[in-house]
Amino acid sequence: MRKAIIIFNLFSICFLAVSCSKKEAANQIPSIVQLEFPTQDLLCIDNTIPFNWSDATDPENDVLEYNVIVAKDRQLTDVVENRTLSASQFTVALEKATAYYWQVSAIDVNNNQRSNSSVFAFYTKGNGVTNYAPFMADLQTPENNGSVAAGTVDLVWEASDINTTDTLTYELFFGEDSTLTSIDNTLTAKTFSVSVVSGKTYFWKINVTDNVGAKSIGQVFTFTVD
The missing domain is CATH 2.60.40.10 (Immunoglobulins)
Incomplete structure (x- = not known):
């Protein structure tokens, strides 16, 4: 009888140990809406x-x-x-x-x-408005508050305009603090390569202008260099 009790207790302890070692499955996030x-x-x-x-x-x-x-x-x-x-x-x-x-x-x-x-x-839509300023530039990479490797980094953005026939140009601001320097205000491509140094933090933004002078002012993104 005593032997049976000992075996039962050992079995119970092993069962509890296995049960406690199993972690609950992590809760999953909802699907992304469209x-x-x-x-x-x-x-x-x-x-x-x-x-x-x-x-x-x-x-x-x-x-x-x-x-x-x-x-x-x-x-x-x-x-x-x-x-x-x-x-x-x-x-x-x-x-x-x-x-x-x-x-x-x-x-x-x-x-x-x-x-x-x-x-x-x-x-x-506005009353009597025939031209609208472009939308703010959508900064793609590097991600805001992200990190990159030292060397050459491609700054990439997207831009659009309600007036689809308008020609857009881009002004890039770039620097090592929030007081940014205008690098080029005649860009037509939506990418620009810059050299970055390990251990530093950089800031950048893009202003978008259409062919009649309407402008959207971009927001500042920042990234660090590994």
Whole structure:
């Protein structure tokens, strides 16, 4: 009998040890929503905008909400609307003749995790406006607050304009602090190579100008060199 008790206790201890060694599976973030309206680079003829996006799914079937940010800058810091919703749509009246940028994040309410959509740009039409300034440049690489290897680095950006026939030129600002130096204001390609030194931090931005002189002022990105 005593032998049986000892065997049972050993079995119980081993079972508990195995059970405790198993870690719970990490909770997974919701799927990324697809922005449906306003579409990328859309000129909205009405300034009352019905925002729509696809529903997200959650691997654990947790309850989801959506955080919607509408801003006047691509980095979503000059915010005009910031809402958390259970539905995948809402409508809001915005200023006319203004460029906006928007993003939707799907939020796992149970575990406080989120996934962020792309950022889309759109314009609201103005009364009698025939030319619009270009959208802010979308800085692609290096990523903001990212790091790169020493040597030659390609600065890469994207740009667009509601007036699709306009010709765009780019002014690059670059430097080792937030007081940037204009490197070239006649660029037509959306890339520029710079030399960077290990251990330093660099800052850059791109202003975009169309062929009638309308300009959008870019935001500053920074990166460090390994």
